[in-house]
Amino acid sequence: NEDKFKKVISHAKEYGYIFQSSEIYDGLSAVYDYGQNGVELKNNIRNYWWKAMVQMHDNIVGLDAAIFMHPTTWKASGHVDAFNDPLIDNKDSKKRYRADVLIEDFAEKLNQKAQKEIEKAAKRFGDAFDEEQYKTTNPRVLGYLSKKDEILQRMARSLEKEDLADVKALIEELEIACPLSGSKNWTDVKQFNLMFGTKLGASVDSAMDLYLRPETAQGIFVNFLNVQKSGRMKIPFGIAQTGKAFRNEIVARQFIFRMREFEQMEMQFFVRPGEELKWYEEWKENRIKWHYSLGFDQKKYRFHDHEKLAHYANAAADIEFDFPFGFKELEGIHSRTDFDLKAHEKFSGKKLQFFDPELNESYVPYVIETSIGLDRMFLAIFSESLQEEILTDGSERTVLKIPAVLAPNKAAVLPLVKKDGLPELAKKIIDQLKFDFNVDYDEKDAIGRRYRRQDAAGTPFCITVDHESLTDGSVTIRHRDTMEQKRVKIDTLIDVIGKEVSV
Numbered sequence: 001n002e003d004k005f006k007k008v009i010s011h012a013k014e015y016g017y018i019f020q021s022s023e024i025y026d027g028l029s030a031v032y033d034y035g036q037n038g039v040e041l042k043n044n045i046r047n048y049w050w051k052a053m054v055q056m057h058d059n060i061v062g063l064d065a066a067i068f069m070h071p072t073t074w075k076a077s078g079h080v081d082a083f084n085d086p087l088i089d090n091k092d093s094k095k096r097y098r099a100d101v102l103i104e105d106f107a108e109k110l111n112q113k114a115q116k117e118i119e120k121a122a123k124r125f126g127d128a129f130d131e132e133q134y135k136t137t138n139p140r141v142l143g144y145l146s147k148k149d150e151i152l153q154r155m156a157r158s159l160e161k162e163d164l165a166d167v168k169a170l171i172e173e174l175e176i177a178c179p180l181s182g183s184k185n186w187t188d189v190k191q192f193n194l195m196f197g198t199k200l201g202a203s204v205d206s207a208m209d210l211y212l213r214p215e216t217a218q219g220i221f222v223n224f225l226n227v228q229k230s231g232r233m234k235i236p237f238g239i240a241q242t243g244k245a246f247r248n249e250i251v252a253r254q255f256i257f258r259m260r261e262f263e264q265m266e267m268q269f270f271v272r273p274g275e276e277l278k279w280y281e282e283w284k285e286n287r288i289k290w291h292y293s294l295g296f297d298q299k300k301y302r303f304h305d306h307e308k309l310a311h312y313a314n315a316a317a318d319i320e321f322d323f324p325f326g327f328k329e330l331e332g333i334h335s336r337t338d339f340d341l342k343a344h345e346k347f348s349g350k351k352l353q354f355f356d357p358e359l360n361e362s363y364v365p366y367v368i369e370t371s372i373g374l375d376r377m378f379l380a381i382f383s384e385s386l387q388e389e390i391l392t393d394g395s396e397r398t399v400l401k402i403p404a405v406l407a408p409n410k411a412a413v414l415p416l417v418k419k420d421g422l423p424e425l426a427k428k429i430i431d432q433l434k435f436d437f438n439v440d441y442d443e444k445d446a447i448g449r450r451y452r453r454q455d456a457a458g459t460p461f462c463i464t465v466d467h468e469s470l471t472d473g474s475v476t477i478r479h480r481d482t483m484e485q486k487r488v489k490i491d492t493l494i495d496v497i498g499k500e501v502s503v
């Protein structure tokens with residue numbers, strides 16, 4: 001799986017999907033640029049989400065709020081006080097760690113030890129092996145697994161009570177029992193705010209301290225009444241927004257999974273107080289169906305219901321995806337109560353209420369939020385699409401099976417040879433198709449090599465122009481996934497391709 005992840009990263013670079021930011025200056029950590037294919041895939045994912053959320057719901061509208069917001073926003077939202085990661089430095093290695101991640105790594109090590117024992121036993125017992133039974137009865141496996149649970153629980157308790165001294169003590173105990181960083185020389189644990197600060201205005205005295213927004217949601221909350229009034233929206237209704245968010249993440253590994261500058265696609269759905277849990281269930285269902293609609297194996301997704309809730313939530317779940325490094329959060333669905341709107345009422349002194357004509361009363365609505373990282377969605381799609389196949393003749397091919405609706409180029413037009421008028425006809429075909437789709441052109445190398453290149457770049461269709469095309473007005477269309485080839489008339493191409501690539 002580590003191999004698979006490395007392949008994903010190098011393939012993304014080689015085919016113009018993702019580059020390290022400022023690479024010629026040795027890069028900027030946890031910041032990435034999207035290349036010529038990446039930007040198309042990213043736009044297509046964003047549109048696919050927008051269509052499903054805004055276009056398909058007559059009670060959801062869009063918004064595009066600014067990245068800069070009044071600084072009081074972040075006091076009201078709780079980000080100034082509570083958007084922290086616990087950090088610890090190692091005095092010997094001079095390395096900085098997130099304390100919770102360090103402890104989770106210890107726990108994972110114990111888990112791996114348990115898994116090794118299980119694998120060994122499975123080999124020994126062969127077909128007769130019952131993994132569930134072994135896990136719950138073998139003392140050594142039980143020991144590792146219960147120790148793992150114990151340290152995770154102690155960490156959760158200490159973090160909740162903000163008992164940072166105990167978090168440090170736990171790390172020190174674990175370092176002795178099971179060395180990970182190879183050192184015992186730790187500093188105290190300190191809370192570190194994840195927001196990026198900046199200044200608005202030029203003069204030193206009057207410049208205002210600002211933050212780059214760490215989430216897009218607050219732009220929706222502060223505009224709740226503007227949208228409700230100008231759009232004459234009735235509850236329940238939603239506001240959707242996509243845009244950049246910024247977090248000074250400390251543990252920034254795992255490629256575009258955790259970035260310092262990333263993009264979110266969020267929707268806040270405003271409902272009557274008391275009806276929020278019904279809508280919460282409804283949105284969980286709706287969102288998982290959206291993921292399933294892309295056609296990947298449904299086993300790759302799972303819900304993780306939160307037991308420990310954030311201060312603003314009365315129910316929360318993640319949709320997790322099986323990334324090359326295991327199941328991790330892809331999207332969050334949160335029942336945020338009236339926490340945000342009430343907080344903005346308090347800090348702004350303005351009422352943020354809805355008059356409900358059916359109930360004949362005014363109230364602060366409750367909110368269900370769906371929040372997904374566009375870049376994480378990109379990584380899920382890209383890593384799941386990248387496949388190595390052994391063909392019937394024994395040869396191998398690398399193919400990027402991006403769902404056709406999301407693929408950067410929908411087709412590539414390939415003249416069989418670079419002469420006899422074939423390139424000219426190919427370009428004519430492109431002129432016909434380009435109003436409807438992105439189409440690539442390639443005339444270099446043997447046709448088989450070109451097919452492989454388009455397979456690896458994720459193009460769902462190759463259209464080959466040959467000498468017969470000049471007389472019979474037909475071309476060969478080859479399907480990326482099945483590699484099936486068919487002869488079709490040039491003027492039917494728009495329909496043949498359109499059927500497969502439209503939402």
Ligand code: ATP
Nearest residue numbers: 249257258259262329330331332371372373375376
């Ligand atoms: P995590 O626990 O992974 O840090 P989170 O719970 O802080 O995520 P939310 O604040 O709920 O995440 O943000 C909603 C979504 O935004 C996440 O589900 C994820 O897809 C995306 N997201 C959050 N932080 C990042 C990041 N640093 N880089 C890329 N995407 C992110």
